[in-house]
Amino acid sequence: MKKGEVPQDEDFLKEEHGRELSYAVDESGNYTTALSSGWEAKTIALDNALARIEERISAAKQRVLDNKTSPIEYFMELNRMDVPVLASYMGIWQWRIKRHFKPAVFKKLSKKMLTKYADVFEIELQQLQQINTDS
């Protein structure tokens, strides 16, 4: 890649964000670095990954509303986690997390366990219990 070819794609990141360092050669063929604000291929790949996350979040929400899963799964998706990551933050086995996805089991969870989930998701206990009404 030549230095003048280091891509500058302006709509790369929605937020204000610094540029990344790329390695490129100058006119005389020597390696140098140049800042890149983004590139088409990267933008597409990232947008695709983010769209996938959004899809998963809204699907999880729908399942909560249909009473097919508990709010724990929704907040897990919202925090871009999967079951192994959530289990690791909670310090409990994965099968227990999956069990807590069952609405009937979720209703019977102790306040202590619910508080722990709320802390991991960085939300209030109330939010964890009231997803049905506030959305």
Add this chain to the structure above:
Amino acid sequence: MKIAFEHKQSAHCENGVASNLMRFNGYDVSEPMVFGIGSGLLFCYIPFIKLDSAPLITYRAMAGFIFKRFAKRVGITIKREKFKDPKKAQKRLDENLEKNNPVGLQVGVYHLSYFPDEYRFHFNAHNLVVYGKEGDTYLISDPTMEEVTTLTDKELEKVRYAKGVFAPKGHMYYPIEFPEKLNLESAIKKGIKHTCREMLAPVPIVGHKGIKTVAKLIRKWPEKKGTKRANHYLGQIVRMQEEIGTGGGGFRYIYAAFLQEASAILNNDTLSTLSTEMTEIGDHWRDFALEASRIYRNRSAQNDAYNKVADQLETIGNQERDFFRKLKIAI
């Protein structure tokens, strides 16, 4: 207190932390030098590790290995510590800062408050340097950022104790012993030989053979996995190649920069020619990424498009095979 630490942006966090810590201690070693000596370049397809439910494809050595190999080959000693107790971890960090010693930390990305939201995933092998503390705020030099930044003590504890794969567990590291003079010549040779060995390995998931294996799989993905998943997999390849601080072309440009620098140090003109060749290979990787990303933007389900990128990848595989055979002889 603030340590007089020079922040220099790098493409990749691990090389950057290593290079910046070396410069602080009076050794001017560039990012490509750290990367090359640490045998950072790789291609590996790991179907049994899933990242975001796609098979893992990596263009570089595993997190932590580059600095470790670099240290061993140039003869410096790194002290590494992990802590069960976050309070102890913070105390040790503060002690080091008191002693005017900036330290490298392994952290999780998800809770890094200064990262743009789009980049925040549960990835735990990020590296940064802490170079001071003012009140409850730590001064942070994250080599992937243009400028220095800060984190509060609570925020720092959170990222040092991120959970999941590669959990950092408070991992802190810094060089403690240095030789009188860095033995760059032999370190460079060792680094290059190691990379050649890996890239030419007779294993179907590593090196040039790994590239060709993935090319073969791409042809089958649309039929076997469906268009949606095939596109998701392709997207993950592009992300690993271009997004994770690779300096472009899946680290191939950084490696070309290393070969150019090495050619001057070793007085070896062949390395300079090979550097130009590696740049071209990097350009081919960029072309591949662009084609691949366009497939799933257009959501085109034609098998033709997949075959086309697979052809590109196969060519790259052959080029890298020829390249590393030449490099092996050159050194």
